[in-house]
Amino acid sequence: GAGVSQTPSNKVTEKGKYVELRCDPISGHTALYWYRQSLGQGPEFLIYFQGTGAADDSGLPNDRFFAVRPEGSVSTLKIQRTERGDSAVYLCASSLAGGGGAADTQYFGPGTRLTVL
Amino acid sequence: AQSVSQHNHHVILSEAASLELGCNYSYGGTVNLFWYVQYPGQHLQLLLKYFSGDPLVKGIKGFEAEFIKSKFSFNLRKPSVQWSDTAEYFCAVIPWGSSASKIIFGSGTRLSIRP
Numbered sequence: 001g002a003g004v005s006q007t008p009s010n011k012v013t014e015k016g017k018y019v020e021l022r023c024d025p026i027s028g029h030t031a032l033y034w035y036r037q038s039l040g041q042g043p044e045f046l047i048y049f050q051g052t053g054a055a056d057d058s059g060l061p062n063d064r065f066f067a068v069r070p071e072g073s074v075s076t077l078k079i080q081r082t083e084r085g086d087s088a089v090y091l092c093a094s095s096l097a098g099g100g101g102a103a104d105t106q107y108f109g110p111g112t113r114l115t116v117l
Numbered sequence: 118a119q120s121v122s123q124h125n126h127h128v129i130l131s132e133a134a135s136l137e138l139g140c141n142y143s144y145g146g147t148v149n150l151f152w153y154v155q156y157p158g159q160h161l162q163l164l165l166k167y168f169s170g171d172p173l174v175k176g177i178k179g180f181e182a183e184f185i186k187s188k189f190s191f192n193l194r195k196p197s198v199q200w201s202d203t204a205e206y207f208c209a210v211i212p213w214g215s216s217a218s219k220i221i222f223g224s225g226t227r228l229s230i231r232p
Contacts, residue, residue: 031218042121042207042222043161056219091161098218104149104211106220108161 002026004109006092012115013082021077021112023092031098032075033106034067035091043091049075050098082116089113119144121210123223130198131231138193138226140208149211150191151220152182156204164206167191178202200232 005024013019025032031050035043045059049069057067064082069075079086093106124139142148152164165176172184182193191208208223 033218033220035220035222040224042209042224043220045219045221048218059219095218104218105151105163105166106218107163108153110160 004092004094004107006090006109006112008112009110010113010115012117014117015082015084017082017116019079019082019114021079021090021114023075023077023094023109025073025075025092025094026107029094029096029107030072031095031104031106032069033093033095034075034077035093037089037091037111039088046077048098055098079114082114084116087114087116119210119212119221121208121221121223123206123208123226125226126224127227127229129229129231132200133197136193136195136198136202136228138206138208138228140191140193140223141189142191142208142210142212142221143189144210144212147213149213150182150184151209151211152176152180152191152193153207153209153222154204155207155225161207164193198228198230200230202228203230204228 007022033048034046037043047067048056051072064080066078089111091111092109095104095106120143122141150167153161154164165174167174167184175181180195205225207225209220
């Protein structure tokens with residue numbers, strides 16, 4: 001079956017612009033996660049959706065970052081007024097159930113490499 | 118704050134050498150523990166996981182990890198590495214709490230295997 005997919009694979013934008021990053025989770029997975037990975041670092045948690053609602057958005061760095069999952073499947077991470085410091089690989093993951101436990105293994109997508117010039 | 122420490126940033130080994138990558142976490146409660154691997158040009162893949170039970174966990178490709186609760190450690194081991202094990206390895210923790218799904222990753226260990 002298909003894994004987690006993310007589009008675009010690469011995005012180059014100018015400082016101050018708005019970008020949208022898309023994540024398509026594994027079919028049937030109710031939980032969806034966004035992480036950000038800067039060069040030389042491990043992924044850092046941004047936000048976690050259970051179904052359509054954001055169960056934990058404590059990792060969003062500021063109010064320029066916003067994510068939605070309106071139908072409980074595809075999710076879009078939105079970044080307003082991009083800054084050079086936003087340059088990173090944005091990873092999406094999904095899991096069957098969320099909430100911890102054996103069903104909560106997260107499967108990662110290939111990521112979107114965002115470069116802000 | 119909860120954190121995961123990986124002691125080695127870059128490890129270089131020859132083929133057939135034994136491997137041990139260190140991982141320690143700071144959280145006193147119940148945890149789920151993981152090792153993820155990222156091969157060059159590929160996405161993060163789960164190598165092995167610990168949720169409960171036997172603290173010695175076996176994963177794919179001959180890897181294993183041992184959870185030592187008293188030491189807050191979850192070191193990754195492989196008795197004989199291959200050139201194809203060249204990759205970045207991430208230790209990760211899910212601490213049980215208000216959000217029992219937020220993975221906290223270490224900064225990663227880059228493993229280079231000399232053929």
